[in-house]
Amino acid sequence: MRLPTILGATILASLSLFTSPVAATALTYKLAPNERQCFYSTADKKGSKVAFYFAVQSGGSFDVDYKVTGPNDKIILDGSKERQGDFVFTANEPGEYSFCFSNDMSTFAEKMVDFEIAVENEARAELPSKQGTSPEHLSSLEESLFKLSGQLSTISRNQKYFRTRENRNFSTVRSTESRIFNFSVIESLMMVTMSCLQVFIVRFFFQGARKGYV
Amino acid sequence: SYALQSFGLYFYIDGVTPKCFFEELPKDTLVVGQYTAEEYNPSIQAYNNNPQLAIQITVDETFENDHRVVNQKGSSSGRFTFTAGDSGEHRLCFWASHASSGGWFSNNPEGVKLTLDLAIGETSEIESKDKDKLADIVQRVKDLNSRLQDIRREQVFQREREAEFRDQSESTNTRVVRWTLIQLALLGVTCAWQLSHLRAFFIKQKLT
Numbered sequence: 001m002r003l004p005t006i007l008g009a010t011i012l013a014s015l016s017l018f019t020s021p022v023a024a025t026a027l028t029y030k031l032a033p034n035e036r037q038c039f040y041s042t043a044d045k046k047g048s049k050v051a052f053y054f055a056v057q058s059g060g061s062f063d064v065d066y067k068v069t070g071p072n073d074k075i076i077l078d079g080s081k082e083r084q085g086d087f088v089f090t091a092n093e094p095g096e097y098s099f100c101f102s103n104d105m106s107t108f109a110e111k112m113v114d115f116e117i118a119v120e121n122e123a124r125a126e127l128p129s130k131q132g133t134s135p136e137h138l139s140s141l142e143e144s145l146f147k148l149s150g151q152l153s154t155i156s157r158n159q160k161y162f163r164t165r166e167n168r169n170f171s172t173v174r175s176t177e178s179r180i181f182n183f184s185v186i187e188s189l190m191m192v193t194m195s196c197l198q199v200f201i202v203r204f205f206f207q208g209a210r211k212g213y214v
Numbered sequence: 215s216y217a218l219q220s221f222g223l224y225f226y227i228d229g230v231t232p233k234c235f236f237e238e239l240p241k242d243t244l245v246v247g248q249y250t251a252e253e254y255n256p257s258i259q260a261y262n263n264n265p266q267l268a269i270q271i272t273v274d275e276t277f278e279n280d281h282r283v284v285n286q287k288g289s290s291s292g293r294f295t296f297t298a299g300d301s302g303e304h305r306l307c308f309w310a311s312h313a314s315s316g317g318w319f320s321n322n323p324e325g326v327k328l329t330l331d332l333a334i335g336e337t338s339e340i341e342s343k344d345k346d347k348l349a350d351i352v353q354r355v356k357d358l359n360s361r362l363q364d365i366r367r368e369q370v371f372q373r374e375r376e377a378e379f380r381d382q383s384e385s386t387n388t389r390v391v392r393w394t395l396i397q398l399a400l401l402g403v404t405c406a407w408q409l410s411h412l413r414a415f416f417i418k419q420k421l422t
Contacts, residue, residue: 025223025332027235039225112236117223145354152361159368163238166372170379177386184393188400195404199411206419 024118028057031064031103031111038100041119043091050091051118052077052099055084055164058171060109065102071095081105084164091119114164222250222331226324232307233328236276239298240371243335243364247271250291250329251310261327263290269328270309277302301371335364 031037043050056062066085068077071093079085091097097119103111227233239245251269252261271294273284283304284296298304310326 025330026334027223027332028237029235037225039223041223141351145351145358148358149354149361152358152365155365156361156368159365159372162372163368163375166375166379170375170382173379173382173386177382177389180386180389180393184397188397191397191401191404195408199408202412203415206416 024051024116026114026116028112028114029101031059031101031113033106033108033110034104036100036102036104038098039115039117040096040098041117042096043094043119046092046094048091049088049120050097051086051088051120052115053084053086053117054101054113054115055160057112057114057164057167059111060106062111062168062171063105064111064113065104067100067102069098069100071097114160222248222329224327224329226327227308227310228325229310229312232272232309234305234307236303236305237334238303238371239301239334240367241298241301243298243367244295245298245306246293246295246333247306248291248293248331249308252290252327252329254325254327265290266312267326268311270311272307272309274305274307275300275302276305280305301374335360 027039029037041050052068054064054066056064061081062083063081065080066077066082067075067079068087068089070076070091072095074093076089076097077085077087099115099117101113101115103109225233237245249269249271251267253264253267254260255262255264267290268287269290269292270287271284272282272286273296274280274282278300283299284294286294288294308328308330310328
């Protein structure tokens with residue numbers, strides 16, 4: 001008699017986990033040099049989880065300063081010159097949380113920052129709408145669906161990572177291309193200058209009064 | 215919209231400069247956004263709804279000469295939808311203004327508080343509309359299906375990007391070869407010039 005109720009309770013718990021409203025917004029923002037930009041979100045309930053992800057997509061050395069501040073100006077996360085970050089923290093106080101990025105370290109490079117802020121608010125327990133389905137029937141289906149959802153999230157995250165890496169590779173190759181041109185031109189000029197210099201110095205050694213002494 | 219105010223991400227804009235976001239979207243991606251804007255009221259020292267406030271939303275395709283695909287002007291709160299016609303970088307901008315006078319006289323950088331709930335991809339549309347219905351298993355399977363389609367679209371997009379990357383690598387490779395040959399040729403010419411010049415000089419100086 002105990003087992004079905006425990007199973008039922010687990011189902012309820014897993015359901016509520018699955019249906020808790022998560023407000024997630026994913027945006028990409030272009031930070032101008034020396035710009036500081038903040039985004040805000042409100043956590044209503046104490047103990048709600050906040051997930052913060054960011055990755056610098058392009059610009060300079062692909063790093064940015066970030067600061068997450070909670071209510072009453074309490075600093076929760078603080079980092080400088082980071083390429084990407086993925087944090088989950090529990091909001092101990094309800095209120096406004098600010099997520100700030102700053103590009104103070106660049107004088108002319110503008111950075112594209114891809115970020116996602118998700119606040120998991122009050123969990124609402126939802127019973128399945130179909131009456132007459134026993135918990136055992138649902139459990140294996142629920143579990144598979146839950147697993148599938150988790151794996152799809154992993155795939156999505158991987159794809160985001162690959163996109164970021166691909167942007168960096170692209171930028172490296174472009175920089176290589178322009179570097180080749182610049183250095184070739186500089187080398188050619190130096191070569192021509194040096195050869196002229198050599199010729200005229202040798203001429204100088206053999207000219208005029210020094211003729212015959214060398 | 216009441217739920218939106220508690221759960222969405224918000225930021226501050228002034229009435230002059232727009233706030234822009236750049237999103238790389240694969241072809242046929244659906245983007246749905248819900249926004250609520252509030253203006254700072256100095257008399258109560260807080261933000262409240264101002265019916266005169268108008269928000270303009272523009273979406274430009276930066277890869278197509280900033281071709282404007284969406285230009286929507288609406289009231290202080292509303293919803294907008296658009297589908298990406300081509301794969302590439304799209305710039306979404308939000309502008310705030312006063313509906314009646316068509317301009318703005320406040321230069322307060324935190325004059326308008328904009329709450330935004332942006333959903334990119336098919337699945338998210340379901341999420342932002344019918345959170346209650348998610349409990350139904352059939353709905354959940356549909357949601358998983360849509361997410362798979364999103365993943366598929368992103369993969370196609372990645373293939374296109376990779377082809378571009380390969381082209382770029384090949385062009386860099388060609389450039390290395392070309393400039394090395396140019397430099398070698400220059401080196402040969404310089405060497406020949408040096409020798410002939412010095413020979414002529416020494417003959418002239420009657421040393422050779």
